[in-house]
Every structure is written in structure tokens, then in C-alpha cells.
Amino acid sequence: MHCEITYVHHSAFVLRTDRRAYLFDYPEDEHLPRGADDLVRRTVAGTDLVVFISHGHADHLNKDLASVTGTAAKVRYVLSDDVEELRPEAVPGNGQVLTVEPEESYGFGGMVIETLASNDLGVAFLVEDGCFRFYYGGDLAKWIWPGASPAEAEFTATLFKVAMERVRDFKPHVAFANTDPRLDNLAGGEEACRIIGASVFVPMHTFGDTSVPAALARRMDGAPLRLFQYANMGDAEAFSF
Secondary structure, rough: OOOEEEEOOOEEEEEOOOOOOOEOOOOOOOHHOOOOOHHHHHHHHHOOEEEOOOOOOOOOOOOOHHHHHHOOEEEEEEHHHHHHHHHHHHHOOEEEEEEEEOOOOOEEEEEEEEEOOOOOOEEEEEEOOOOEEEEEOOOOOOOOOOOOOOOHHHHHHHHHHHHHHHHHHHOOEEEEEEEOOOOOHHHHHHHHHHHHHHOOEEOOOOOOOOHHHHHHHHEEEEEEEEEEOOOOOOOOEEEEE
């Protein structure tokens, strides 16, 4: 079994397997570098495509997803339920649409999709598609900002650890998790990497700061893992399991 992962920008990636392709959290145009739309259209062309949107923030959801999914042979969308309420104009008119709530399980297009509640907005995804499993974290992260009280920090740390242990028990082949450079703790990225123990770890939510994957690799020096170390939009790497 193998997959290929292509970096688009921020938290947007395309994951491809022999079975199908998956596009994650494709954001509004103002959050994208020039050429991102053409990259996605090329990468998903001719595929059986599933688009996962973890929540409706502009850096995670483009109001015209159909503009980059039209080259796919077939398309399905999995949208967090906040999208319909907060950004109804972004609900696609093409393809099948599944709206999901936190802490639920769904069967859709041959996949089993479990959702975790995000501690920001929306959901994170645990997806089983045949024998392939992946985790996509959305904005679920260790958000301990400067000025947080000890009680707030402890609550967030505990919630995050429990969530990552749940992901670990799912045994994903690929895990996409927050490594936000605005926080010294990379929003829990290193901790997530160590707890989950996925075959492949993909750092995300970097706002285009592509020094983050290399920084995480240095922190994880000696750990037995494969890390997708992208440096430019369009970077892709194949992994086998």
C-alpha cells in the first residue's frame, strides 16, 4: 500500500492513493499563493475525489470549491456542520455532500468517517477507507496562548492529550496535525507526533512558513518516524507502508 502527499499551502494538501484522492481544507484565495488553483486541478484530475473541510474559517474553506474540483472524475464533500450555518454560500453545488457533527460516525462512499470535536471550531477527522487510515486534525491543537491562566493551560493540555491518544488508538497510516509557528510549542505538534506514532506525520497550519517541517524534524531527531518535509507549494512525496 502506498500514497502520495502534495503540499498546497497552510493546511491544504492533496493525498492520493490507488483508491482515490482527498483534498483537505482548501482556503480562500487571499490565503493562497499564485498558482495554487492550477496545482490542485492538475493533481485531482481524473480521480475519485473526496474533499474534507474541517470548519468554515477562511484559511480552511474556499467559497468556490467547485473551481478546483471540476477536473475530478467524481467528487464528494465532507463538511463540518458549522459551514452550513456560518458560510452557506460555500456549500458546493456539485457532487455529494455529507454534513458532519462532532463526535459522530458516518458511512459515506465506502469510507467510515469518525469526527472529533475541535477545541477551536468544527471537527477533526478519523477516516478508514478500505485498509487505509488517516487522521486530519483541522484546528484541533494545543492552543495555549501567552497569558493563559494555569487552569486554562491545564484544561487545554489534558483535552489535547486525550484526543491524541484517541488518534493513536485509531492507528492511522498518515496523520496531519497542527504545528503552528505562532506558538513555541508548535500548537502541540511535537507532542502529537510522539503520541500518535503514525507511519507518516504531516505538519500543517503553518501559514506558508515552510521552515516548520525542518524545525519539527530537528525536535524529533532520533525518533523513528517519516515526516513530510515540504519546502515549496507543489512539493510531493510518495510513501509506502
